Amino acid sequence: MRQHDRKAETRARLLAAAADLFAEHGIAGASVDAIATRADRTVGALYGHFGSKEELLFAVVDEWLGDAATVVAAELELADDAEQRLASLWRAVSQPSSERWLALEHEVWSHARRNPQAMERLRRRYVETWEGIAMLPLQWPEFASAGTNAPAIVGVLFGMAMMHQVSPGSITDEMAVRTLHHLVSSPDTEGATP
Numbered sequence: 001m002r003q004h005d006r007k008a009e010t011r012a013r014l015l016a017a018a019a020d021l022f023a024e025h026g027i028a029g030a031s032v033d034a035i036a037t038r039a040d041r042t043v044g045a046l047y048g049h050f051g052s053k054e055e056l057l058f059a060v061v062d063e064w065l066g067d068a069a070t071v072v073a074a075e076l077e078l079a080d081d082a083e084q085r086l087a088s089l090w091r092a093v094s095q096p097s098s099e100r101w102l103a104l105e106h107e108v109w110s111h112a113r114r115n116p117q118a119m120e121r122l123r124r125r126y127v128e129t130w131e132g133i134a135m136l137p138l139q140w141p142e143f144a145s146a147g148t149n150a151p152a153i154v155g156v157l158f159g160m161a162m163m164h165q166v167s168p169g170s171i172t173d174e175m176a177v178r179t180l181h182h183l184v185s186s187p188d189t190e191g192a193t194p
Contacts, residue, residue: 011049013039019060023103027057027111054111054118061108062125064101068092069132082142086180089153090173093161102161129154136184143184153183 017038021030032053036043050056075088093102112119133154134147146153156179164171 007049010039010041010045014041014046014049014056015060015063018056019064019100019104022057022060022107023100027053027107054115057104057108057111058118058121061101061104064104065125065129068101076140082140082181082185083177085140085143086177086184087173089157089180090160090176093157094164094171094173094176099165102158102165105158126151126154146184149183153180156180156183 014035018030018035021035021038024030030053032043032046035053035056036046039046046056050059072088072092075091076085079085079088108118108122112122130150133150136143136146160171160176160179164176
């Protein structure tokens with residue numbers, strides 16, 4: 001195996017192990033030793049790839065976000081109408097594959113509440129997400145309010161996903177799409193600034 005392939009495999013194993021342990025035990029409860037052991041790698045490899053446990057946490061969440069964005073972008077392109085497009089956004093945060101991600105997102109938020117640098121990094125990541133949502137009306141004019149409502153859209157998606165995990169019948173797919181439709185198509189006279 002080439003060195004590049006070994007590095008990529010090590011990185012992937014560390015990310016997978018960290019995702020599991022952060023979701024199971026939180027950032028404070030997941031030691032670098034336990035992550036390295038679960039990945040069958042050394043602590044030195046963890047620090048060599050990520051520099052710190054906090055960087056590893058952000059890398060785990062950012063990787064999921066990147067993967068989800070790729071899937072959602074493809075689904076948006078293939079969708080025939082606004083409801084299908086909104087359903088793809090809902091699926092990205094509500095499907096079983098995203099349950100671990102939501103726990104990790106809460107872990108990042110909780111960590112950032114106690115760490116100003118992490119909060120600034122989290123804020124920048126959310127602003128990038130809001131800016132991406134704000135671009136939707138350029139391609140789909142029926143999403144006219146997506147730009148001004150982008151922070152609310154993200155907040156509602158996360159909140160509905162949490163309630164869906166608590167009680168799957170509490171937030172149906174139809175309810176989620178209807179709620180999102182209201183946010184992307186309703187005029188917002190006050191607007192919002194990231």
